[in-house]
Amino acid sequence: MPRQVKTPTGVPGFRFAGVACGIKQSGRKDLALIASEGPAAAAAVFTKNRVKSPSVTAGARHVRSGRLQAVVVNSGNANACTGPGGLRDAEAMCAETARHLGIDAGQVLPSSTGIIGVRLPMDKINRGIAAAAAALAPDALQDAAQAIMTTDNGPKIAAATCRVGGRTVHIAGIAKGAGMIAPNMATMLCYVLTDAAVAPAALRPMVRRATDATFHAITVDGDTSTNDTVLCLANGVAGNSRITRGGEGEDVLEREITRVMKELALKIVADGEGTTKLVEVRVDGARSVAEARKVAFTVANSKLVKTAFFGQDPNIGRFMMAIGNAGVPVVEEAIDVALGRVKVVRRGLAVGTRESAAVKVMQRPSFTVHISLGMGDASTSVWTSDLGHEYVRINSDYRT
Amino acid sequence: MPRQVKTPTGVPGFRFAGVACGIKQSGRKDLALIASEGPAAAAAVFTKNRVKSPSVTAGARHVRSGRLQAVVVNSGNANACTGPGGLRDAEAMCAETARHLGIDAGQVLPSSTGIIGVRLPMDKINRGIAAAAAALAPDALQDAAQAIMTTDNGPKIAAATCRVGGRTVHIAGIAKGAGMIAPNMATMLCYVLTDAAVAPAALRPMVRRATDATFHAITVDGDTSTNDTVLCLANGVAGNSRITRGGEGEDVLEREITRVMKELALKIVADGEGTTKLVEVRVDGARSVAEARKVAFTVANSKLVKTAFFGQDPNIGRFMMAIGNAGVPVVEEAIDVALGRVKVVRRGLAVGTRESAAVKVMQRPSFTVHISLGMGDASTSVWTSDLGHEYVRINSDYRT
DSSP: OOSOOSOOOOOTTEEEEEEOOSSSTTOOOOEEEEEEEEEEEEEEEEOOOSSOOHHHHHHHHHHTTSEEEEEEEEEEEOOOSOHHHHHHHHHHHHHHHHHHHTSOGGGEEEEEEEESSSOOOHHHHHHHHHHHHHHOBTTOHHHHHHHTOSSOSSOEEEEEEEEETTEEEEEEEEEEOSSSOOGGGOOOEEEEEEOOOBOHHHHHHHHHHHHHHTGGGEESSSOOOSSOEEEEEEOOTTOOOOBOTTSTTHHHHHHHHHHHHHHHHHHHHHTSTTOOOEEEEEEEEESSHHHHHHHHHHHHHOHHHHHHHHHTOOOHHHHHHHHHTSSSOOOGGGOEEEETTEEEEETTEEOGGGHHHHHHHHTSSEEEEEEEOSSOSEEEEEEEEOOOHHHHHHHHHTTO | OOSOOSOOOOOTTEEEEEEOOSSSTTOOOOEEEEEEEEEEEEEEEEOOOSSOOHHHHHHHHHHTTSEEEEEEEEEEEOOOSOHHHHHHHHHHHHHHHHHHHTSOGGGEEEEEEEESSSOOOHHHHHHHHHHHHHHOBTTOHHHHHHHTOSSOSSOEEEEEEEEETTEEEEEEEEEEOSSSOOGGGOOOEEEEEEOOOBOHHHHHHHHHHHHHHTGGGEESSSOOOSSOEEEEEEOOTTOOOOBOTTSTTHHHHHHHHHHHHHHHHHHHHHTSTTOOOEEEEEEEEESSHHHHHHHHHHHHHOHHHHHHHHHTOOOHHHHHHHHHTSSSOOOGGGOEEEETTEEEEETTEEOGGGHHHHHHHHTSSEEEEEEEOSSOSEEEEEEEEOOOHHHHHHHHHTTO
């Protein structure tokens, strides 16, 4: 967990705003702005879904230079399945933001989240950008965190500090998402901001690895949205000597960025609508990390395993079935499974005597399923939630 | 649909029995026997799950010769995750059946379905085999269909007849399964019996293709059990000249076997616990059948799509998101989606004006989602169910 436990209000050299511009019928905040005082090193990871929001297309184009100075996010409308008009809208959001900040439109990354298949209401968005630009403040991180929310139960913020080359470096992140729960208002968005000085060429692999270890290791329903974005901006205000690829400070900064992203990622799993459990599925003894991930995700995504989590049912059939379904040549006789510290499968056979101990583990709000494949040395963890009545209610009834 | 609508009671040259031997605490029938009057050509398809029941291992070994004379099935215990002892139990079931019928143990295929991780109660099973052998009757197909049930709401039987070389050939099948719904009592089993004379070398590819087009094209929850088995026995009593590979009668017999299997497969989807919808996901315009299947199954297995079916919600976001997630390089601008005959996506853009017509389609108990990828000529269909409150209730509460 991050060392800085108090919720941060900002990061040196960044200003924030979150306003309501009328996209959400509820009148809640729906437009966020983040601006750096100067150009910042930038690295991003976007959705792998083949159906992408034009906002993602525009953002990917702008971040390619490795430098950005602002982020503009609207919630309530995903600008997805909106065609060439949607791409024009995304670029217009950037141009309007740039105009207010006196920067180039290519320095702005746009994000959208919300309903799919409907064009953005550009009048409202332009008014929102003007209001947000006027409201920008160094201590308004929380406002921005609120303005990117859709179905989230609350804003998600995490932070850390570390020492790099004798300077204190600040890192803070905001995120939204409750898994790909309600695609009408879906998407996972995360913005991590730091005052570290770091070369874009060093930041890029850092952000990719941190994303793989965190946001790419969580699953609520196995689906990926059209708009998922993880962005990191590093504005260099801390004054450390610039971190280069393989150079001093790279490890410590990556560790802290990963720490912040992991806290945000677990907040997303725990915030899955109807979620009552946060479960780590740990696989070791695999021949490769890729095979460990396959097994972990097959178990973590199985509807039958997830309903068993909800039902607090330690029956081994569901775990063994899911492990066998992963497309990995596992050897049944080599498999061990434990719930917390309670072994329930040993060498492929049920350990029948300790079921009440296993039930007790599953009654906890958070526990680990530990799967040992006995085939090699590779391991991984993924985090998932349970599948309960509330999930179905929210996902089937939300239009009515 | 099969031409013969009346539920059949048997197939010439086969005898059937279904008895209660006490594996199920409810006292319901739990042991089925099917016996041919002579050796029959045999072909089977088994689960691809790496964690297999020893009953499957034994059955796969016995069917390799292409000749079988009997099937013994117990329900209530899956004989899975039972190790070497479980394999001895499966072989002992075959030996005991063979002893009563006066045939070789290698002529018997054993199947098991039910709770995982518990050894078979062999005393009860041996008594059940004796009782079933004594009860064998040519018109007791329904008894066998009942004895293989676990969570099924009722027995599943389908039948067809056709003309081969001037002779009338009979085909009947029984199946159990409500999707891989409750692994404690899970598995899909299907036995298709025909009096056609057919060479094992012709029967094998026929059964494989028919299974691909039917049982391999349904999904309730995307999981595959440890015991899934499809077996076809052809005893030749019809007296047609033996059908050989590529020879006369092959096409018509395969068509009718496929017809029977499809009826049984759709009965399994419709019987999914908590299921209120039977939905065909049809994909065309794909570059290959493999890619069409990937897209169809990604849509058909998406928890978000399935809850939308339950909620009768034609919002296109869920369909487009799932299509984009299939790992197929689809082109968003080329995608059309229709619900029944109501187009909801045209060239990647929402067709916003006919939503009430789309809702009406989804209110039906059965409808088609038609996805056109616009990339090629390949197409496929898969069948799925919705994901509703009852699914979660049954799969989380069934132990309590």
